[in-house]
Every structure is written in C-alpha cells, then in structure tokens.
Amino acid sequence: MSILVFAENWDGKFKKQTFELVSYANSLAKLLNSSVVALSIGKVEDDELKKLGNYGATKILNVSDNRLNTLDNKAFTITIAQAAIKENANIIIFPHNITGKAIASRISVRLKAGLVTGVNGLPTSTDPFTIVKKSFTSKAFANIVIKTPVKIITLFQNAFGIIESPASPVIEAFAPEINDSDIKTIVKEVNKVTGKILLTDAEIVVSGGRGMKGPENWGAIEELAKLLNGATACSRPVSDEGWRSHEEHVGQTGKIIAPNIYFACGISGAIQHLGGVSSSKYIVAINKDPEAPIFEVADYGIVGDVQKILPEIINAVKELKS
C-alpha cells in the first residue's frame, strides 16, 4: 500500500503547496504505516524532484511526455490512475486548486474511489475513514466517511503546513500508456503572469474593496504586498468595475484563499466575500465605518481612512525590516 501525491509544478518548480501536500501525506503515512510516492508530470529537473524527499517522499515518479505539457483532464486522469494502480495506492492526494479538483473528480470515477474535496486536516478516524471538509461555503464543516477501499482527497492550501522529514527518495521515470486520441483539448494560447507570487500560494495577501475609491489608489496596496512578499487581491465589485483584473477577485464566486494574513482595506465584509477569506489565519481590517461587518471576523482592526492608514502601515513595516 502507498499514498500517492500529485506533485504539481509551476514552470518547472514545485509550488509551496506541493511541499505541504507531501508533508500531509507523510503524516498520514505514519498513521497508516504506509509510504509516500510523489508523481510529477511535466519538465522538472532532478534537483527539483529530489526536494520532495525533504518532506518524506520515498519514491518519485517522473512523467515527461510532451503530450502532457498542457493540461488535458482525461490524459492526466489516465496517467495518475495508472500510477496509482502500479504503486498499489489506497489514498491519492491532490491540491484543492483548479487542476487538482478537475482531475480528482475524474479519477474518483475511474478508480471507483470516494472523493472528499477541500479537507483541512488529517482524518479524525482511519476506520471508518472519516475526514473533515469545509461546506456551505466556509459557513460550516462536514464530517464525511469515505466508504470505498481507495480514497481520494483534495487538501485545502495552507491548512496543514510544511513539515520537514528528510528521506532519500528514488526517482523513477514513469511512462503512462496514453493514446493520442485520448487528448481532446488543444491549447491555443497561454496567458499567465510569471515571476509573481500566486494569490492562492501567498502567505500574505493585501486586498482592496470599493472603499479604495478607484484604481489610481492601488499603489499603496501593491507596495505593501511587495514589501511583505505577498500578493494582491480585491472584492468582487472592484473586479466587476474593471479597477483590477478578475484574477484577483476573492470570495464565494472568486478565489478561495487561506493566507497567514489577509489585509482587508476598504472592504465591508459581505458574507459572500468572507466565504473566500475566512480561513485566513489572521484578518486585519481597515475601514472607516466602525460598524462594518468585517470587524466581526477580523483579528486586528483599525477604524480610519485607508488613504491615511495604509502609508503609515507601509512605513511601520519598513521600519521593522530595517
């Protein structure tokens, strides 16, 4: 038996979330007396692959098939399912992101394996296999039992943390059997930012709402994010107005994030907004209205004008860093 982890890379480098996934799998393996196999798809150098060993992977399957350079849900499903069978995996772990969710659901059917998405911790019981996930858009948690012999989960980012546990992994090339006819999606154009911290991967997120008044005032948000090595985000009306790109919209209908700190600047804290950010470890609210609902969920709050407060925060951070 083994635990298989889908080790996703971004431009040839593993994301922070991948290391978290391997750490999680390693803790689960200790509970179940199992071992961790990581599966990497795409061009990743050996030195990078070896890093997965730092978190407890004892075996790394490396798939380099040019047909898998872009995501085709079915082709990835076939690949991962074949690896799971070969490794006799009874648990498969995915990141709870677009790619992870898209593939996990297909594999669930292919392997007749029960799936729970968005879990945020180890199982509370291994027999029956019971695990907690967020439900009702973060308004509740559900305890779910997976009844099938093979189990699949997607792990919420930043829910578990990264734990070092060095192993010396073997790296093995793995060539899945895929027919060209299995691949139906043709990628015509790729449009993505590189060299920037991904919003879903960021430990610190600085976010602005309608209270920022206009796109011309985003300089301070960007400056604070950069200073803290974080990412920028926004509320829905802000992206609907076109002040910021849709990629930055967080909330129930946008991205769901779980950073260590979420700075909500000029955001009222509507329930749909909170659905995307309530898992943040700390929420800092800056709002001129002392009655704004955001203060009900914030850990730290400043009642005041963002235009005045943000530059002062920036100065205080600069002072701390120097």
Add this chain to the structure above:
Amino acid sequence: MKILICISNVPDTTTKIKFTNNNTTFDVAGVQWIINPWDELALTRAIELKETNAGTIENITVIHVGLNTSDPTIRKALAIGADKAIRINAEAKDSYFVAAQIAEFVKKEPFDVILCGIESSDYNGFSVGGMLSELLDYPSVSALSSLEIANAEIKLKRGIDGGHEVISIVTPFVGIVQKGIAKEARIPNMRGIMMAKAKPLQVVEPVLIDNFTEFVSFEYPKPKATCKKIDPENVKELINLLHNEAKVI
C-alpha cells in the same frame, strides 16, 4: 447542437446555516432556495449563444437531481429561458450519486455540450462535472470563464494558476464553469414566467447507485476572538502585534 445544463438547488448566499438532529441534518426551515450561482451563469451564457446562433443551437435543457421541493428553482430556470427541464426524482446523496444519475440519462438522450458549475455552494463538492465527464468518457475542461460558439467551432477560456488559456475542443464535451462565463445572471421577466408554465418538466425515476461517501455530521466554525482595535493614531502598534503576538510578519 443541444446543450444540457446541470443545476443545483442551493440556499440563498446570505442564508444563516443551521443544523438539526444532533447536527446531522441541514435545517431547511425558512431557507430561500436559488439556482446555484454558477449554474445560473452557465444557463445565461447558453441562452445568449442560442440568441446569436439561432441556427446552430436548437435546444437548451436543464437537469436536476432532487425531489419535487426543487420544482420552483427548476421553473425559474425555465422562466429565464431554458426550453425544457428534467428532474431525476431522488435526493442527492453525494456528488457521485448525482453525476451517475445524470450520466444514465445522457446515455439515453445525448447532448453536445454539457455545462456544470464549478461547485455547488451548499456541499461544495467541486466534483459533479468531472465525474460526469469520466462516466460518459467525454473530455472535460474546468474553470471556464468564456465559451464561444461560432460556425460550430468552439472556443473556450479556462482559468489556470495566475492566468488563463484559450482552448479549442470538439463536441461532445463537459464544460465546468466559473465566474466570467456570463457577465450577470438573467432575471426572468413576466413573459418568461408565463411561458415557463407551459414548458415541459419531465420527471425521471432514478437508477440504483451506491454513494461513495456519507455525510455523518456537521460542525460550526469556532467563534472568532473579538477584534483587537488599534488606535488609528498609533498604526505602528499593528505591525508590532503582527510581529510579536501573531508572529506572522
């Protein structure tokens, strides 16, 4: 071309969530029900496409797995502009159960484009679309923020980490949509509401399916400690607390 849209019936997004029976059952008392927001956007996009491609798109059907308590939500989809509705008469047990019921129906009555939402806002499965595509052996594309059909050619835009990709695909396929697919959901007008009464709502009996998972109980999130207010004249204190107390900077 025939389009099928899977719709989920969910509590309005502002609903306060409560549980009964020792926290094992979601308390539906007083809940307002809506079409899951992404499904409503998918339906809106399908109608827009039908309006601009009258020749190509002949029919828009919505399908729902649920009991007759969902009928008002299904009627709303018809009022917005779906041509036909199917309800599979069974309580949804988990995502696999729902996907398998829909797959059985589609195997008998095929569609070219099947659209699902990325998640339903109640149980947050993120699964039905992917499962359905695998059951039907169709390609699937997830996190669609744009769907264009022109001269029977299909162009999609999907979200990826930090950006998007433009994709081409041939039918049949399953599209799993996120926001952006339509700008704003359509609201039914009086004429739509009247017409919906005459549109077919076909009730289909379920097939026997074993669910893979079981919801055993629910919990409420821990209440947050009260917010520490920081004097706006002493902003430094915030950074001090984040550094020394929370230890996150």
